[in-house]
Structures are given as C-alpha cells and as structure tokens.
Amino acid sequence: MIGQIVGVIVFIGIVAGIVTLTELNRRKTISCAKCKTRFDFETDITYDEVESINDGKSNVAKIEFDCICKQCGANKIFTKKFTIASVDKEGNVKRNNVERNIKKYFS
Numbered sequence: 001m002i003g004q005i006v007g008v009i010v011f012i013g014i015v016a017g018i019v020t021l022t023e024l025n026r027r028k029t030i031s032c033a034k035c036k037t038r039f040d041f042e043t044d045i046t047y048d049e050v051e052s053i054n055d056g057k058s059n060v061a062k063i064e065f066d067c068i069c070k071q072c073g074a075n076k077i078f079t080k081k082f083t084i085a086s087v088d089k090e091g092n093v094k095r096n097n098v099e100r101n102i103k104k105y106f107s
C-alpha cells in the first residue's frame with residue numbers, strides 16, 4: 001500500500017517536472033536572449049512557413065520566427081513545428097488552427 005502511494009507520488013512528480021521544464025523552455029524561447037524581455041506577438045514577431053512535412057498521418061508546418069526585441073533591438077530567429085492536420089485511427093482528418101496555436105505559444 002505504502003509502496004503504491006510512493007509510486008503515485010513519484011509519478012506525479014515526474015510529470016510535473018516535465019511540464020515545468022517544457023514551460024520554462026517555452027518561456028526561454030519566446031524571450032530575448034540578451035535582456036530576457038518577452039517578445040510581443042503583435043509587434044515584435046514576423047513568421048513564415050519554411051517547410052511542410054507530410055508523412056501520410058500528419059501534415060506539419062515548420063515555421064521560422066524572426067523576433068526583434070523592443071528593449072535592446074537584438075534579433076532572434078528560431079524554427080518550431082506546428083501540426084496543421086492529422087489523421088486519427090478512424091481515418092478522420094483533424095485540422096488545427098495553426099495561427100491560434102502560434103499565438104498561444106507566444107502568450
């Protein structure tokens with residue numbers, strides 16, 4: 001019984017750790033490397049699709065972001081993949097609103 005409880009607590013700890021790391025990584029990505037100012041999606045960022053990857057199960061867009069820091073003027077360019085559409089086990093196509101997901105990533 002105690003062993004099970006400890007196991008559950010450890011599991012929750014690992015999941016929470018992964019979620020925290022992912023979130024910290026996201027915040028680092030969307031902030032200036034020099035002065036740590038968070039980029040503002042509406043004013044500091046331009047983006048473009050540089051590659052479209054389709055493996056039959058999903059259609060993924062590789063987006064390149066060009067960010068200019070409004071505080072120090074530093075430029076940061078990085079790419080991130082966003083799923084445009086995917087096919088589930090039943091063969092149904094699920095489309096994602098990429099623009100909304102991008103905005104969410106920067107919020």
Ligand SMILES: [Zn+2]
Nearest residue numbers: 032035069072
């Ligand atoms: Zn900066």
